[in-house]
Amino acid sequence: MSQSFFSTHQATLDGALKAIRERTCWSAYPEIPSGKVYGESAKDDGQKAFESRLNRPFNLAGHPGAAGGVGAEVSPYGTALGVKYPKADVGSLVAAADKAWQGWKRADVETRVGVCLEILHRLNRRSFEMALAVMHTTGQGWMMAFQAGGPHAQDRGLEAVAYAYDEMTRTPRQATWSKRVGKEETVTLRKTFRIVPRGIALTIGCSTFPTWNGYPGIFASLATGNAVIVKPHPGAILPLAITVEVARDVLREAGFDPNVITLAADEVNAPITKDLVQRPEVKIIDYTGGSAFGEWIEQNAKHAVVYTEKAGVNSIIIDSVENLKAMTGNLAFTLCLYSGQMCTTSQNIFIPREGIETGEGHKSFDEVAGAIVKAVDWFLGDPKRAAEVLGAIQNENTARRVDEAKQQGLPVLRESTPVANEGFPKARVRSPIILKAESKDRAKFAGEMFGPIAYIIATANTDESIRLAADIAREKGAITCAIYSTDSKVIEKAEDAAADAGVPLSCNLTGSIWVNQAAAFSDFHVSGANPAGNATLCDSAFVANRFRIVQSRIPVTN
């Protein structure tokens, strides 16, 4: 059964293995939500499946804990989901995972990888249901929820499976070691190398990209033979609950105890994450979320291998540009997309206070800043497009941060105007607020202001812009950085500074590619080289320490 999962999906795995070596454009799961790809009834079926989840218990057969005991998700679009998940205490989750692990750890590499590939395949078929689950927990617009929550997340999960498979098969299972040790003596040993998984892995999900950020750790740990406890953010449980349900079905069919993967749901007023992190049985932790809790995990989870993706302060450096409008149009989408709630969204835009050179001549600081504001205004001028691109604000605290941003006392270049959402009148919506700063205001823009809040900052020159972007990345972390320059020397200087600060650089993006996008199999998301996180999605360091190799050797008797 499970060996056949491996053969069924071997071409997909081979494609992924090739892609991570070449890092060219490749994807296993179609990002177009088309009936031709997913079946003509897929969208309706997904809608029905999502609706049938609402206002009732989410049951997982054989799962530890009391069915339907916990969950308080409210859609950022305005209504409570009313879904109640199994409520399990930490002790019984750990005990169930450990029991299930005993069988899973003995499975061979192909069996485990086959199970992972089948889970991803079935998740792909459920992408329409997942889109709505992601949309109504994170606040993403529908199209983004489909792509980032569905196929793109599945691609990132597959990428982790490919790295895990590559790593586990790097060492042969057996080797014959033969050494001449004297004139008449040769020692010959048969050596067997066994993959030994670490034990229980914990994946702590975030509220904005529960699947995209969660799948790499979940699938890397599963493929390498660990049992996984999935701890979703209390505001975004449903996408990971569906994931766990699908995974348990496949595990059961393959003859394993489904508690190889379990759901640790909780509510904001009774959090269980710290208890889980501190359990000595937890040997691997994947975390995506705020910096404060991430740092607490890094400092306190000394018994576990820890992978974090925290937050950062992302910059755009504007030095010179061929086509001002092409740049401002690109930036407007970057600032508006999902209301700036991506960990890759830019916050600080540095422009020399003397202005910049463009294809249409010199433009003053105010002209460039004004063009950016105008591009955002234009972009949000169409209510349908605005509603789809902005989505909704996931967290009340983010909305409050936007509302209070003016209290910093900086000049306002663009107010966060109300934007109506026709489809969801009760949606929590904020458009970007854009503030003006000088480099001396560093204390005000150097901290992370999560959400649709941007600063356009006047600097002495591009050298200062680069220095500020790099220093802030080094001190506070950064996940993206962009530069616009027509001078290759300036770009080289920025590349050196960005590399030293551990932040990936995007240069001169215009058209349909944005700094806040990261493509599986090609872009390394988070470098692990600054405080924004200690790991990347995905490389071999992300998988190689989730298992160990333990050998046995015995003389070969001829």
Add this chain to the structure above:
Amino acid sequence: MSQSFFSTHQATLDGALKAIRERTCWSAYPEIPSGKVYGESAKDDGQKAFESRLNRPFNLAGHPGAAGGVGAEVSPYGTALGVKYPKADVGSLVAAADKAWQGWKRADVETRVGVCLEILHRLNRRSFEMALAVMHTTGQGWMMAFQAGGPHAQDRGLEAVAYAYDEMTRTPRQATWSKRVGKEETVTLRKTFRIVPRGIALTIGCSTFPTWNGYPGIFASLATGNAVIVKPHPGAILPLAITVEVARDVLREAGFDPNVITLAADEVNAPITKDLVQRPEVKIIDYTGGSAFGEWIEQNAKHAVVYTEKAGVNSIIIDSVENLKAMTGNLAFTLCLYSGQMCTTSQNIFIPREGIETGEGHKSFDEVAGAIVKAVDWFLGDPKRAAEVLGAIQNENTARRVDEAKQQGLPVLRESTPVANEGFPKARVRSPIILKAESKDRAKFAGEMFGPIAYIIATANTDESIRLAADIAREKGAITCAIYSTDSKVIEKAEDAAADAGVPLSCNLTGSIWVNQAAAFSDFHVSGANPAGNATLCDSAFVANRFRIVQSRIPVTN
């Protein structure tokens, strides 16, 4: 210059890359101390070179700190070395390393790897000098000091370089990413992936195998572009000082600041290791040594990536055997070699109290235990062989531990008799003491008793022997485990138990192969899966997190 180092040694690198994939028997550096291999004058030259080191300052041109300021090594064979090394405060070591790193981190992969290969090559030519430096700091016998301190250590260093090269070249330097994003739009990006080293690496050496255990971390860090501060054990500075000297020569010739590698020598009464560990600039730490300090590092160095090899309690399980004498002869060498001061030496020998089956019929517990003692006695009966195999006791505390072992109150099967060393009458020598225990004496044998102290323990049966060996490995750590059994079912059971406890298993070793041997390119030394250490020598997890990849992407304009 440095690019030519790479081409000069490319065949060696290719051999190593093949070997780590196949894990068959391979070595780059000849282990036979023969004039035909190393040159007819090599032995004499090495002797002279070693003697010229004694009783004078060990100068390193351009090295931070006051020349000839620190060092108090005394040979376990009886005389003070009188070598004085540069005495540098921690601040100036870190500052010099950081300054030198600025150039090293920008060098390309081939340049850095070429420099590492040339260093290893030159160290190989110095193996006779190194043998004496290792012998007179660690107490190893001359032949072991030559092999383990010279070519075997160089092989382990090369293995680390090969893993590092493999890992750094897994991702292409550039890729062209092209995606159709609309009916008439295709986005094409050129992506550049840069290896970004972490910064300053610290290697903390041990007193027993300063080069063999030190080279993997030193060369893994160097090859991946980090600056390395080498902190030798105060009792075994000279082997690593010579290593640093050779490395600095090669770095200088290749056009780099030699402070890419520096020596942090100290004395027992004024240790500087904790200060070094706590410096925030130190991003990587490799540690070999006692468990207590290793655990302190694991718990406290949260700003660094930490690789440890600590200590363990190693077991031998005797279930049944074809040829009793072949087994006892093998065990005798294991127990005597370097007076049990290898981290791989067995401490606990478990035998069923009802005895075992052998090719010559049933043998009682006392008969088997007696045969082991007799084999040790026979082995040490030849004074020349005894002196060479036992070597000397590195540390006074180890000698004291042997002398006080009887205070545990267990029956003594073999006293630690004096053994004269003709060549070095003042050598600190102890032959193995062998004590008899019952499984209920667990508290007495479950802790590490470093040095030539062994327990032969009577158990209810082999199941209990396996359980005890595995439980102690899981709780205290273990680096080796051996079993003797003629029953493949028993071996399978032991393999499962050993894998679960993270300890490599050696089965039925007789003749010229011993449980305490680990071969580079084939055996994974320390699994990283029990408290004996968190890493292995060598795998990709050992190298992959010493650098990060930071990318840059820019549209390709046609």
